[in-house]
Amino acid sequence: MNVLGIESSCDETAAAVWKDGEILSNIIASQSIHEQFGGVVPELxxxxxxxxxxxxxxxxxxxxxxxxxxxxxxxxxxxxxxxGSLLVGLSFAKGLALTYQKPIIGVNHIDAHLYANFIEHNEVYPFVGLIVSGGHTRLVYVKKAFHHEVLGETRDDAAGEAFDKIGKILGLPYPAGPVVDMLAKEGNPEFHDFPRSMINKGLDFSFSGLKTSVLYYTQEKGEEFVQQNLNDICASVSAAITDVLVAKLRRAVKKKDVEHVMLAGGVSANSMLRKKMNKLSEKRGLNVMIPALEYCTDNAAMIAVTGALKAREGVFDDLSLKPFSRVG
Known part of the structure:
Protein backbone atom coordinates (compact mmCIF):
# COMPACT_ATOMS: atom_id res chain seq x y z
CA MET A 1 0.00 0.00 0.00
CA ASN A 2 1.34 3.41 -1.01
CA VAL A 3 0.44 6.16 1.47
CA LEU A 4 1.10 9.82 0.72
CA GLY A 5 1.47 11.80 3.95
CA ILE A 6 1.05 15.59 4.11
CA GLU A 7 1.94 17.72 7.14
CA SER A 8 1.31 21.48 7.56
CA SER A 9 0.25 21.92 11.18
CA CYS A 10 2.70 24.69 12.05
CA ASP A 11 5.70 26.04 10.14
CA GLU A 12 6.97 22.94 8.33
CA THR A 13 5.57 22.02 4.93
CA ALA A 14 6.19 18.29 4.58
CA ALA A 15 5.32 15.33 2.38
CA ALA A 16 6.33 11.68 2.56
CA VAL A 17 5.57 8.33 0.97
CA TRP A 18 5.18 5.10 2.96
CA LYS A 19 5.09 1.76 1.16
CA ASP A 20 4.69 -1.63 2.84
CA GLY A 21 6.60 -0.81 6.01
CA GLU A 22 9.20 1.53 4.55
CA ILE A 23 9.54 5.28 4.14
CA LEU A 24 10.49 5.94 0.52
CA SER A 25 10.71 9.73 0.87
CA ASN A 26 10.41 12.35 3.60
CA ILE A 27 10.62 15.95 2.38
CA ILE A 28 10.50 18.94 4.73
CA ALA A 29 10.41 22.59 3.65
CA SER A 30 11.25 24.70 6.70
CA GLN A 31 10.22 28.34 7.11
CA SER A 32 13.05 30.66 8.20
CA ILE A 33 10.92 33.82 8.09
CA HIS A 34 9.79 33.40 11.71
CA GLU A 35 13.28 33.71 13.21
CA GLN A 36 13.21 37.51 13.14
CA PHE A 37 10.00 37.52 15.21
CA GLY A 38 11.17 35.05 17.85
CA GLY A 39 8.23 32.72 17.21
CA VAL A 40 5.84 31.46 14.55
CA VAL A 41 3.59 34.09 12.97
CA PRO A 42 0.41 32.21 11.90
CA GLU A 43 -0.43 34.35 8.87
CA LEU A 44 3.11 34.15 7.50
CA GLY A 84 -4.59 28.58 8.72
CA SER A 85 -1.65 26.23 8.21
CA LEU A 86 -3.80 23.11 8.62
CA LEU A 87 -6.33 24.43 6.10
CA VAL A 88 -3.63 24.68 3.44
CA GLY A 89 -2.63 21.04 3.87
CA LEU A 90 -6.20 19.77 4.20
CA SER A 91 -7.45 21.71 1.18
CA PHE A 92 -4.56 20.49 -0.93
CA ALA A 93 -5.07 16.88 0.19
CA LYS A 94 -8.80 17.10 -0.57
CA GLY A 95 -8.02 18.46 -4.02
CA LEU A 96 -5.73 15.53 -4.73
CA ALA A 97 -8.28 13.04 -3.35
CA LEU A 98 -11.04 14.49 -5.53
CA THR A 99 -8.91 14.76 -8.68
CA TYR A 100 -7.39 11.29 -8.47
CA GLN A 101 -10.33 9.59 -6.69
CA LYS A 102 -8.24 8.51 -3.71
CA PRO A 103 -9.43 7.81 -0.15
CA ILE A 104 -8.40 10.38 2.45
CA ILE A 105 -7.51 9.97 6.14
CA GLY A 106 -7.26 12.74 8.72
CA VAL A 107 -4.42 12.20 11.18
CA ASN A 108 -4.07 13.58 14.70
CA HIS A 109 -0.68 15.27 14.73
CA ILE A 110 0.02 14.24 18.35
CA ASP A 111 -0.87 10.60 17.67
CA ALA A 112 1.46 10.71 14.69
CA HIS A 113 4.41 11.73 16.86
CA LEU A 114 3.86 8.57 18.90
CA TYR A 115 3.43 6.24 15.93
CA ALA A 116 6.57 7.67 14.32
CA ASN A 117 8.33 5.11 16.50
CA PHE A 118 6.89 2.37 14.29
CA ILE A 119 8.83 3.65 11.29
CA GLU A 120 11.94 1.90 12.61
CA HIS A 121 10.66 -0.18 15.55
CA ASN A 122 8.31 -3.15 15.63
CA GLU A 123 4.69 -2.38 16.49
CA VAL A 124 4.09 -3.36 20.14
CA TYR A 125 1.30 -2.89 22.68
CA PRO A 126 0.54 -1.91 25.36
CA PHE A 127 2.94 0.97 25.95
CA VAL A 128 3.30 4.23 27.83
CA GLY A 129 4.18 7.16 25.62
CA LEU A 130 5.68 10.50 26.58
CA ILE A 131 4.94 13.18 24.00
CA VAL A 132 7.13 16.26 24.43
CA SER A 133 7.04 19.09 21.92
CA GLY A 134 6.77 22.86 21.66
CA GLY A 135 3.04 22.78 22.18
CA HIS A 136 2.37 19.59 24.14
CA THR A 137 3.66 17.57 27.05
CA ARG A 138 1.50 14.53 27.65
CA LEU A 139 1.72 11.02 29.10
CA VAL A 140 -0.53 8.40 27.49
CA TYR A 141 -1.24 4.72 27.94
CA VAL A 142 -1.90 2.96 24.64
CA LYS A 143 -3.54 -0.46 24.99
CA LYS A 144 -3.83 -0.95 21.24
CA ALA A 145 -3.70 1.21 18.13
CA PHE A 146 -5.68 4.46 18.61
CA HIS A 147 -6.98 3.49 22.04
CA HIS A 148 -5.31 6.13 24.21
CA GLU A 149 -5.75 6.93 27.89
CA VAL A 150 -4.32 10.29 28.94
CA LEU A 151 -2.41 9.83 32.20
CA GLY A 152 -1.04 13.33 32.62
CA GLU A 153 -0.36 16.57 30.76
CA THR A 154 1.03 20.03 31.29
CA ARG A 155 -0.94 22.54 33.31
CA ASP A 156 0.82 25.50 31.69
CA ASP A 157 3.88 25.61 29.43
CA ALA A 158 4.88 22.56 27.45
CA ALA A 159 8.47 21.33 27.80
CA GLY A 160 9.47 22.56 24.34
CA GLU A 161 7.78 25.89 25.00
CA ALA A 162 9.77 26.21 28.23
CA PHE A 163 13.03 25.55 26.39
CA ASP A 164 12.21 28.22 23.79
CA LYS A 165 11.03 30.84 26.30
CA ILE A 166 14.03 30.28 28.57
CA GLY A 167 16.28 30.47 25.52
CA LYS A 168 14.79 33.85 24.70
CA ILE A 169 15.52 35.02 28.26
CA LEU A 170 19.13 33.89 27.74
CA GLY A 171 19.36 35.81 24.47
CA LEU A 172 19.43 32.75 22.22
CA PRO A 173 17.95 32.66 18.69
CA TYR A 174 14.57 31.06 17.92
CA PRO A 175 13.92 28.15 18.06
CA ALA A 176 16.06 28.01 21.19
CA GLY A 177 15.51 24.38 22.20
CA PRO A 178 18.22 22.88 19.96
CA VAL A 179 20.63 25.69 20.89
CA VAL A 180 20.09 25.11 24.63
CA ASP A 181 20.77 21.41 24.04
CA MET A 182 23.96 22.12 22.12
CA LEU A 183 25.31 24.50 24.78
CA ALA A 184 24.26 22.16 27.60
CA LYS A 185 26.58 19.46 26.27
CA GLU A 186 29.54 21.64 27.33
CA GLY A 187 28.07 22.67 30.67
CA ASN A 188 27.67 21.41 34.22
CA PRO A 189 24.09 20.30 34.96
CA GLU A 190 24.72 20.80 38.69
CA PHE A 191 25.85 24.42 38.28
CA HIS A 192 22.53 25.75 39.64
CA ASP A 193 19.61 23.92 41.20
CA PHE A 194 16.59 25.21 39.30
CA PRO A 195 13.14 24.11 40.56
CA ARG A 196 11.62 20.83 39.43
CA SER A 197 7.94 21.61 39.80
CA MET A 198 5.61 18.76 40.81
CA ILE A 199 8.37 16.17 40.37
CA ASN A 200 7.13 14.15 43.33
CA LYS A 201 3.44 14.65 42.70
CA GLY A 202 1.10 12.91 40.25
CA LEU A 203 1.54 12.66 36.49
CA ASP A 204 0.79 16.23 35.40
CA PHE A 205 3.53 18.69 34.46
CA SER A 206 4.26 22.36 35.13
CA PHE A 207 7.15 24.33 33.63
CA SER A 208 6.07 27.96 33.99
CA GLY A 209 7.68 28.19 37.44
CA LEU A 210 11.02 27.13 35.99
CA LYS A 211 10.79 29.86 33.36
CA THR A 212 10.11 32.47 36.06
CA SER A 213 12.97 31.14 38.18
CA VAL A 214 15.43 31.49 35.29
CA LEU A 215 14.19 35.03 34.63
CA TYR A 216 14.76 36.12 38.23
CA TYR A 217 18.11 34.32 38.39
CA THR A 218 19.46 36.02 35.27
CA GLN A 219 18.20 39.42 36.36
CA GLU A 220 19.93 39.01 39.72
CA LYS A 221 23.24 37.78 38.25
CA GLY A 222 23.44 40.19 35.33
CA GLU A 223 24.13 39.82 31.63
CA GLU A 224 27.90 39.45 31.93
CA PHE A 225 27.58 36.56 34.40
CA VAL A 226 24.98 34.86 32.21
CA GLN A 227 27.15 35.03 29.10
CA GLN A 228 30.22 33.79 30.97
CA ASN A 229 28.30 30.81 32.36
CA LEU A 230 25.85 30.22 29.52
CA ASN A 231 26.79 26.57 28.98
CA ASP A 232 26.37 25.76 32.67
CA ILE A 233 23.02 27.57 32.90
CA CYS A 234 21.73 25.73 29.82
CA ALA A 235 22.88 22.42 31.29
CA SER A 236 21.15 23.20 34.60
CA VAL A 237 17.92 24.13 32.81
CA SER A 238 18.06 20.96 30.71
CA ALA A 239 18.64 18.88 33.83
CA ALA A 240 15.61 20.41 35.57
CA ILE A 241 13.26 19.78 32.63
CA THR A 242 14.48 16.28 31.81
CA ASP A 243 14.50 15.19 35.46
CA VAL A 244 10.79 15.98 35.69
CA LEU A 245 9.98 14.26 32.39
CA VAL A 246 11.77 11.04 33.33
CA ALA A 247 10.38 10.99 36.88
CA LYS A 248 6.80 11.28 35.61
CA LEU A 249 7.39 8.65 32.95
CA ARG A 250 8.86 6.26 35.51
CA ARG A 251 5.79 6.77 37.71
CA ALA A 252 3.44 6.11 34.77
CA VAL A 253 5.29 2.91 33.85
CA LYS A 254 4.94 1.65 37.40
CA LYS A 255 1.25 2.55 37.49
CA LYS A 256 0.44 0.71 34.25
CA ASP A 257 3.00 -2.10 34.69
CA VAL A 258 4.23 -2.00 31.09
CA GLU A 259 7.53 -3.02 29.57
CA HIS A 260 7.32 -0.89 26.41
CA VAL A 261 7.95 2.87 26.54
CA MET A 262 7.93 5.46 23.76
CA LEU A 263 9.35 8.95 23.55
CA ALA A 264 7.96 11.28 20.90
CA GLY A 265 7.86 14.90 19.76
CA GLY A 266 10.48 17.54 19.05
CA VAL A 267 11.98 17.48 22.55
CA SER A 268 12.69 13.76 22.15
CA ALA A 269 15.69 14.95 20.11
CA ASN A 270 17.19 16.43 23.28
CA SER A 271 20.47 14.63 23.99
CA MET A 272 20.21 14.79 27.80
CA LEU A 273 16.69 13.36 27.72
CA ARG A 274 17.82 10.54 25.42
CA LYS A 275 20.67 9.62 27.76
CA LYS A 276 18.36 9.53 30.76
CA MET A 277 15.86 7.40 28.83
CA ASN A 278 18.60 4.94 27.93
CA LYS A 279 19.65 4.76 31.58
CA LEU A 280 16.02 4.14 32.55
CA SER A 281 15.89 1.33 30.01
CA GLU A 282 19.01 -0.32 31.43
CA LYS A 283 17.99 0.10 35.08
CA ARG A 284 14.38 -1.05 34.73
CA GLY A 285 14.76 -3.52 31.85
CA LEU A 286 12.35 -1.55 29.67
CA ASN A 287 12.05 -1.58 25.92
CA VAL A 288 12.50 2.15 25.27
CA MET A 289 11.77 3.38 21.76
CA ILE A 290 12.91 6.81 20.55
CA PRO A 291 12.45 8.01 16.95
CA ALA A 292 15.44 8.84 14.77
CA LEU A 293 16.22 12.56 14.90
CA GLU A 294 14.59 13.20 11.51
CA TYR A 295 11.28 11.82 12.83
CA CYS A 296 11.25 13.78 16.11
CA THR A 297 10.29 17.21 14.85
CA ASP A 298 7.27 17.82 12.58
CA ASN A 299 7.49 15.65 9.47
CA ALA A 300 5.21 13.87 7.03
CA ALA A 301 6.68 10.39 7.52
CA MET A 302 4.86 10.18 10.85
CA ILE A 303 1.63 11.26 9.13
CA ALA A 304 2.07 8.60 6.45
CA VAL A 305 2.78 5.73 8.87
CA THR A 306 -0.17 6.73 11.08
CA GLY A 307 -2.35 6.92 7.99
CA ALA A 308 -1.25 3.41 7.06
CA LEU A 309 -2.23 2.15 10.54
CA LYS A 310 -5.65 3.81 10.28
CA ALA A 311 -6.17 2.35 6.81
CA ARG A 312 -5.35 -1.09 8.21
CA GLU A 313 -8.01 -0.53 10.87
CA GLY A 314 -10.49 0.51 8.17
CA VAL A 315 -10.74 4.10 9.44
CA PHE A 316 -11.24 6.52 6.54
CA ASP A 317 -12.67 10.02 6.19
CA ASP A 318 -14.42 11.99 3.46
CA LEU A 319 -14.12 15.47 1.98
CA SER A 320 -16.05 17.02 4.90
CA LEU A 321 -12.88 16.61 6.99
CA LYS A 322 -12.24 19.74 9.11
CA PRO A 323 -9.15 20.98 10.97
CA PHE A 324 -8.98 21.43 14.73
CA SER A 325 -6.63 23.72 16.62
CA ARG A 326 -6.48 22.06 20.03
CA VAL A 327 -6.05 18.53 21.26
CA GLY A 328 -8.99 17.05 23.14
Missing part, protein backbone atom coordinates in the same frame (compact mmCIF):
# COMPACT_ATOMS: atom_id res chain seq x y z
CA UNK A 45 3.16 30.40 8.11
CA UNK A 46 -0.01 29.76 6.08
CA UNK A 47 1.25 31.94 3.22
CA UNK A 48 4.52 30.02 3.14
CA UNK A 49 2.63 26.71 3.02
CA UNK A 50 0.68 27.98 -0.02
CA UNK A 51 3.94 28.67 -1.85
CA UNK A 52 5.68 25.37 -1.14
CA UNK A 53 3.13 22.59 -0.68
CA UNK A 54 2.80 21.51 -4.32
CA UNK A 55 6.56 21.48 -4.88
CA UNK A 56 7.07 19.55 -1.65
CA UNK A 57 4.53 16.88 -2.57
CA UNK A 58 5.97 16.61 -6.08
CA UNK A 59 9.46 16.14 -4.68
CA UNK A 60 8.24 13.41 -2.31
CA UNK A 61 6.59 11.53 -5.18
CA UNK A 62 9.64 11.87 -7.44
CA UNK A 63 12.02 10.67 -4.72
CA UNK A 64 9.73 7.71 -3.96
CA UNK A 65 9.55 6.98 -7.71
CA UNK A 66 5.75 6.75 -7.77
CA UNK A 67 3.00 8.80 -9.41
CA UNK A 68 -0.25 10.07 -7.90
CA UNK A 69 -2.05 7.31 -9.80
CA UNK A 70 -0.06 4.76 -7.78
CA UNK A 71 -0.95 6.33 -4.42
CA UNK A 72 -3.52 4.23 -2.56
CA UNK A 73 -4.31 6.54 0.36
CA UNK A 74 -3.74 10.21 1.19
CA UNK A 75 -3.09 10.90 4.87
CA UNK A 76 -3.08 14.52 6.06
CA UNK A 77 -2.52 16.26 9.39
CA UNK A 78 -5.91 17.38 10.69
CA UNK A 79 -4.79 18.97 13.98
CA UNK A 80 -3.97 20.16 16.50
CA UNK A 81 -2.10 23.10 15.08
CA UNK A 82 -2.51 26.51 13.47
CA UNK A 83 -5.87 26.59 11.69
Missing amino acids: ASRAHHKTIWKTVQQALVEAEISMNEVDVIAVAQGPGLI
